[in-house]
Amino acid sequence: MTLQVKALSKAINHQQIIEDISFDWAPGEIIGLVGRNGVGKTTLFRTLTNQYVAEQGQVLIDGQSTTRHPLQQRQLFFLDGQYNFLSNYRLWEIPEFFRLVYAQFDQQRYQDLLVQFELDRNSQYRRLSKGMRALVNLILALTSNATYIILDEPFDGLDVIVRENIATMVIDEVADQQKGFLISSHDLNELDGLSDRVLLLKDSRLVQDYHLEEIRETAKKLQLVFNDKTIPAVLKEHSQLIRVSGRVLVVVITHYTPEIDQQLRALNPVLLEELPLTLEDLFRANLAHDTGYQLMK
Amino acid sequence: MHNQLDRLIWRRHRRLFLALGALALFANVVMVIIALSSRQTAGAHQLVGASIHHWATYKGDYFTAYSYWLIFVYWLAGLLLMNQDLKDNFNQFLFTSGFSRQRVYWTKLRQSLVVLLGISIVTIAVQYSLYWLMKPHGVSFTLAWPGLLTSWISGLAVATGLFAICWFAALIIGQTGALIVTVTGFTLSLMSVGAISQPILTNRPFSLSGSQLTWLVIGVWLIAAIILFVWGAVLYQHLSLEHNGEYLMVPRLKRPVYLVFVIYVTGIFSWGDTNWMADVVTFLITVIFGYAWLWRPRIGERLHQWRARHDG
Numbered sequence: 238m239t240l241q242v243k244a245l246s247k248a249i250n251h252q253q254i255i256e257d258i259s260f261d262w263a264p265g266e267i268i269g270l271v272g273r274n275g276v277g278k279t280t281l282f283r284t285l286t287n288q289y290v291a292e293q294g295q296v297l298i299d300g301q302s303t304t305r306h307p308l309q310q311r312q313l314f315f316l317d318g319q320y321n322f323l324s325n326y327r328l329w330e331i332p333e334f335f336r337l338v339y340a341q342f343d344q345q346r347y348q349d350l351l352v353q354f355e356l357d358r359n360s361q362y363r364r365l366s367k368g369m370r371a372l373v374n375l376i377l378a379l380t381s382n383a384t385y386i387i388l389d390e391p392f393d394g395l396d397v398i399v400r401e402n403i404a405t406m407v408i409d410e411v412a413d414q415q416k417g418f419l420i421s422s423h424d425l426n427e428l429d430g431l432s433d434r435v436l437l438l439k440d441s442r443l444v445q446d447y448h449l450e451e452i453r454e455t456a457k458k459l460q461l462v463f464n465d466k467t468i469p470a471v472l473k474e475h476s477q478l479i480r481v482s483g484r485v486l487v488v489v490i491t492h493y494t495p496e497i498d499q500q501l502r503a504l505n506p507v508l509l510e511e512l513p514l515t516l517e518d519l520f521r522a523n524l525a526h527d528t529g530y531q532l533m534k
Numbered sequence: 535m536h537n538q539l540d541r542l543i544w545r546r547h548r549r550l551f552l553a554l555g556a557l558a559l560f561a562n563v564v565m566v567i568i569a570l571s572s573r574q575t576a577g578a579h580q581l582v583g584a585s586i587h588h589w590a591t592y593k594g595d596y597f598t599a600y601s602y603w604l605i606f607v608y609w610l611a612g613l614l615l616m617n618q619d620l621k622d623n624f625n626q627f628l629f630t631s632g633f634s635r636q637r638v639y640w641t642k643l644r645q646s647l648v649v650l651l652g653i654s655i656v657t658i659a660v661q662y663s664l665y666w667l668m669k670p671h672g673v674s675f676t677l678a679w680p681g682l683l684t685s686w687i688s689g690l691a692v693a694t695g696l697f698a699i700c701w702f703a704a705l706i707i708g709q710t711g712a713l714i715v716t717v718t719g720f721t722l723s724l725m726s727v728g729a730i731s732q733p734i735l736t737n738r739p740f741s742l743s744g745s746q747l748t749w750l751v752i753g754v755w756l757i758a759a760i761i762l763f764v765w766g767a768v769l770y771q772h773l774s775l776e777h778n779g780e781y782l783m784v785p786r787l788k789r790p791v792y793l794v795f796v797i798y799v800t801g802i803f804s805w806g807d808t809n810w811m812a813d814v815v816t817f818l819i820t821v822i823f824g825y826a827w828l829w830r831p832r833i834g835e836r837l838h839q840w841r842a843r844h845d846g
Contacts, residue, residue: 249776283775286630290774311632322624337542338631 600689612700
């Protein structure tokens, strides 16, 4: 069982929003999707789910195209947080729609989760706060029991306690390897704790597909202080500058090799210390427009 | 599967269907009451004229065999059924639901037409019953199949044709206000088309009789409806929702729509007019108005950019 995205492209008003996007997604995986604002994350989701007609490419679920075999789309859940049809309905009415589409929709669990999160079943969706709406969307995603679940900024507007509950639920859902999540979020700390894998979108394209365990083995985040004020060539060539504080440099080297290590130590730095590498560091390292050194005077 | 989709669409639109049914019933009941109260002062002995025995559409002073309100309800239904799903983002749910778009389109259309037919039958039954029950003492209410059948078929054909026009327009137009203006304008323009075509068809070389004209009009409405339904199905298959909010949901239709608009409007206003100067002015106004209407976001955008540069 797998979902394959193959060379998916979408242009809007003659402007390429996503271009040649390809990746595989299997149940049991939690994939993070990150990128700068406006890079096309939501467009990718809408194109994946056939709301937008793709110019090129296709989405295959178990080897079958979702456009030729629309029934396969029921394995894929995406509810647009910004534009959805729920506004005029009360929370108790909403499952009537979803259970007609998702055969495994768990109505009892939906009701239980409403009670757990103290959501009034008689409330109209549009009258809920932004955070509560996000919570309802998430409850619907979980209770749909679709194999592949897309969540677009799911933590937006949620308080810390609810975030933790949700993160725990997502992790529990994938435990039996029957479901997979594709989550876009600007909250990189939250995503860091959840994802096994991260896709990075930049300039309409998928520029990186990181398996976080693997990248943490090859990449290093270093804190360095040199006697000299000039930036060594080895850093300019191989690293991305994350932060500067006085003469303290924090850099990320995505392919840290023994040769680079040797070159750095040969410079006799005053301080060379390894720091824990976070998703935010990878985000900065990959998606900043320049290496960061250009900004230094 | 079919049953699930039917239930989904019914669940989505049942309130709208109910509202349309209530509107049709209420309007017709009021119409009957007004007709009968005006009838009481007139003092004739027949509610229905003798022409009800002819194979022609019946429309008398006090009795209408197929109410205009029913036609209006079909018109409104075509508009709302398509536009609401776009504006309320229900199309997104339908497009991700796993039902093929073709199946969604035809199921929605079939269900809508069946419900509207049901509304027509109930409304006509209630309307005729009210005439029968509320007719004044000494006044007869006599009906005949030729006039009734022709009126019903004609009424249903016109109603279905108008439903198809609104349904199709609401499918390709992504702005509610502009949709209402466009469809209302087009519907009103059809009266001019009728006024232009009637003398052409009833005079030589066609020389159609009243009855022949009625059946020709029925045929034209039904064929137009079928063409619009099938064309709509083709467009629905390729509808991409990023165009929601734009005037045309299908950008490649912009130029054909512009061309048809210019020819159609100029034709209507210039027909039979011997003043060529007025025709040229009509043509130019149509050309400019059509361009501004269809490309106005771009014009507005450029104006905004020009102002920004000018102010800067």
